[in-house]
Amino acid sequence: MNAKEGIRLWALGIGLGVVGFLSAPACLAEERFPPPDFDSSGYQIPQPATPQPAAHFHEILDIALLGAALALAAYLIFRKRSRQGVFWLMLFSVAYFGFWRKGCVCPIGALQNVAEAVFSSGLVLPVVVAVFFFLPLVMALFFGRVYCAAVCPHGALQDLVLAKPFPVPPWLSHSLGLLAYIYLGCGVLFAGLGSAYIICEYDPFVSLFRRSGSANMLLLSACFVLLSVFVARPYCRFLCPYGAVLRILSQLTRWRVKIYPDRCIDCHLCDDSCPFGAIHKTTLPEQAAPAWGKGRVLACAALLPLLVVLGGWFGARLAAPFSRLDSTVRLSDRIRLEESGAAEDTTDPSKAFRRTGQAPEELYAAAAAVYGRFRAGSWWLGAWVGLVLGFKLLTLCWPRRYTEYEADRSLCVACARCFAYCPGEKGLLVPKEKELKNEN
Amino acid sequence: MPPENEKGTSRREFLRTGLHGAALVGMGVLAGRLVTHSASEKTVWQIDPAKCIQCERCAVNCVLKPSAVKCVHAFSICGYCQLCFGFFQPEYNEMNSAAENQLCPAGAIKRSFVEDPYYQYVIDEPLCIGCSKCVKGCTAFGNGSLHLQVRHDRCLNCNECAIAASCPSNAFVRVPAREPYLIKGKEHA
Numbered sequence: 194m195n196a197k198e199g200i201r202l203w204a205l206g207i208g209l210g211v212v213g214f215l216s217a218p219a220c221l222a223e224e225r226f227p228p229p230d231f232d233s234s235g236y237q238i239p240q241p242a243t244p245q246p247a248a249h250f251h252e253i254l255d256i257a258l259l260g261a262a263l264a265l266a267a268y269l270i271f272r273k274r275s276r277q278g279v280f281w282l283m284l285f286s287v288a289y290f291g292f293w294r295k296g297c298v299c300p301i302g303a304l305q306n307v308a309e310a311v312f313s314s315g316l317v318l319p320v321v322v323a324v325f326f327f328l329p330l331v332m333a334l335f336f337g338r339v340y341c342a343a344v345c346p347h348g349a350l351q352d353l354v355l356a357k358p359f360p361v362p363p364w365l366s367h368s369l370g371l372l373a374y375i376y377l378g379c380g381v382l383f384a385g386l387g388s389a390y391i392i393c394e395y396d397p398f399v400s401l402f403r404r405s406g407s408a409n410m411l412l413l414s415a416c417f418v419l420l421s422v423f424v425a426r427p428y429c430r431f432l433c434p435y436g437a438v439l440r441i442l443s444q445l446t447r448w449r450v451k452i453y454p455d456r457c458i459d460c461h462l463c464d465d466s467c468p469f470g471a472i473h474k475t476t477l478p479e480q481a482a483p484a485w486g487k488g489r490v491l492a493c494a495a496l497l498p499l500l501v502v503l504g505g506w507f508g509a510r511l512a513a514p515f516s517r518l519d520s521t522v523r524l525s526d527r528i529r530l531e532e533s534g535a536a537e538d539t540t541d542p543s544k545a546f547r548r549t550g551q552a553p554e555e556l557y558a559a560a561a562a563v564y565g566r567f568r569a570g571s572w573w574l575g576a577w578v579g580l581v582l583g584f585k586l587l588t589l590c591w592p593r594r595y596t597e598y599e600a601d602r603s604l605c606v607a608c609a610r611c612f613a614y615c616p617g618e619k620g621l622l623v624p625k626e627k628e629l630k631n632e633n
Numbered sequence: 634m635p636p637e638n639e640k641g642t643s644r645r646e647f648l649r650t651g652l653h654g655a656a657l658v659g660m661g662v663l664a665g666r667l668v669t670h671s672a673s674e675k676t677v678w679q680i681d682p683a684k685c686i687q688c689e690r691c692a693v694n695c696v697l698k699p700s701a702v703k704c705v706h707a708f709s710i711c712g713y714c715q716l717c718f719g720f721f722q723p724e725y726n727e728m729n730s731a732a733e734n735q736l737c738p739a740g741a742i743k744r745s746f747v748e749d750p751y752y753q754y755v756i757d758e759p760l761c762i763g764c765s766k767c768v769k770g771c772t773a774f775g776n777g778s779l780h781l782q783v784r785h786d787r788c789l790n791c792n793e794c795a796i797a798a799s800c801p802s803n804a805f806v807r808v809p810a811r812e813p814y815l816i817k818g819k820e821h822a
Binding site: 224225226227228229231233234236238239240241242243244245246247249252295297298302303305306307310311317318319320321323327330331334389390393394400403405406442444445446447520540541542544545546548 | 653810
């Protein structure tokens with residue numbers, strides 16, 4: 194065999210290999226009708242158009258505007274102490290981040306991308322998503338919930354429509370406030386295991402911002418907007434999972450909202466003005482440190498680990514219903530039904546599965562692996578809920594003393610309403626020393 | 634104020650400052666790890682035509698109306714058939730573009746004569762609703778040159794793509810934004 198023949202054989206082999214390689218993915222679309230050669234008409238085969246995604250500068254603009262809005266919110270709240278300024282910033286946020294950018298990217302949803310990137314490797318976390326998630330958190334460590342105050346389109350929309358706030362009794366707002374932590378746990382569980390982004394799926398405002406979506410979601414939007422007229426920021430206070438993270442972090446905030454510019458005279462006008470019930474009254478001497486306080490704190494501290502373990506045990510029971518949210522588990526259940534003859538018809542997913550030619554056993558194994566992850570995940574979710582419950586009990590009976598009217602670090606969304614109500618803000622108060630001198 | 638109370642306050646302040654610092658450092662480490670770990674490349678949604686089963690969910694489940702999914706024609710693998718199974722009703726009256734003969738409910742496919750016996754089929758995208766009826770016909774009986782793609786001039790690139798969540802065959806995949814299409818027959822072009 195000479196060199197030429199060898200080369201020819203090699204070329205043939207490579208050629209066959211290439212043909213085989215190319216026809217492998219195209220087996221579903223074999224060329225029944227070979228594309229013609231146009232010679233008489235001089236027809237040129239066109240290329241399909243491929244319109245490109247929005248340019249990169251959009252993201253840079255989003256990040257810049259987020260940073261600017263956060264800085265401006267902090268300036269308006271801490272320096273200018275201006276409710277009016279906050280109001281205009283809210284309008285901007287609803288218009289830009291809400292209706293113009295259609296509510297995406299937002300940190301509430303970004304939470305799930307971060308959870309998935311942390312727990313299941315291999316997911317690409319775009320820089321813009323990371324910035325949207327972390328920037329408001331860092332701000333919360335310095336200025337409290339300034340993101341909630343005027344930058345979040347969800348919060349701003351609810352705040353803008355709030356016309357007639359009805360106070361929510363403390364027992365109810367404390368209990369409903371726990372829902373946000375549970376929702377956060379569920380969101381992290383389902384996104385972390387790569388099964389579903391429930392926080393995005395059931396977001397009540399995004400379909401309003403887009404002015405499209407299923408009838409149910411639009412109805413839910415309408416309900417939430419209507420509810421926000423009478424109940425102050427229902428989503429922020431009772432459901433928002435990102436708000437739950439911000440509540441925790443703003444406990445550690447460097448600077449906090451100070452209601453009075455100078456000194457508090459216990460007039461409780463601020464307390465009346467706060468629609469969120471986030472202002473603590475001055476502790477009266479007879480209320481301070483009740484005798485049973487210590488015992489109760491110790492009992493709650495002892496209860497905490499018990500609640501965690503109990504929650505974990507209970508959570509693990511819920512692994513089966515939780516795992517049904519995963520499409521692999523659902524498909525595996527369906528195929529099992531069809532294989533056993535219990536179901537005679539087929540569904541679109543089962544039809545698609547049959548087309549792949551995969552063996553049902555492989556699918557069962559994959560579903561079992563997913564279920565195993567859900568068992569562990571549900572345990573952690575349950576334990577988290579137990580921990581949240583335990584901590585809530587502990588903080589409720591922890592004796593606290595307030596020497597003046599004070600905004601709660603985590604519940605205050607820095608809406609700046611109380612500033613406008615404080616008589617000290619308007620210069621109506623005379624400093625204490627002068628008052629005394631005049632009397633003398 | 635009694636001295637023990639002051640001590641309590643400063644202890645609390647110390648604890649708070651410590652936790653504050655720890656939270657900052659923790660977040661910095663997490664953010665740094667996440668961003669350096671991932672290629673930090675933007676991704677967009679796309680349909681893998683090899684997995685698509687033409688279930689018609691794309692037309693109804695997108696948050697946009699009409700859907701961001703449209704039919705795309707890969708001309709390079711088209712047979713330019715006179716009798717196109719993506720264009721004509723299975724029981725057409727005559728082989729012409731009268732409405733009753735067309736499969737497309739939106740009349741979004743334009744048929745034009747090229748040379749005997751070949752015809753060109755072009756998608757009028759503003760009319761297309763992404764229902765995949767033509768895709769089904771073309772895939773079942775023709776070359777499969779008609780196929781669905783997410784059009785990125787329309788797609789909002791939702792975090793949770795509503796169609797992906799309901800796609801029965803997991804045909805929705807995230808692809809890098811610099812190559813946002815999975816057009817069929819690219820290897821022939």
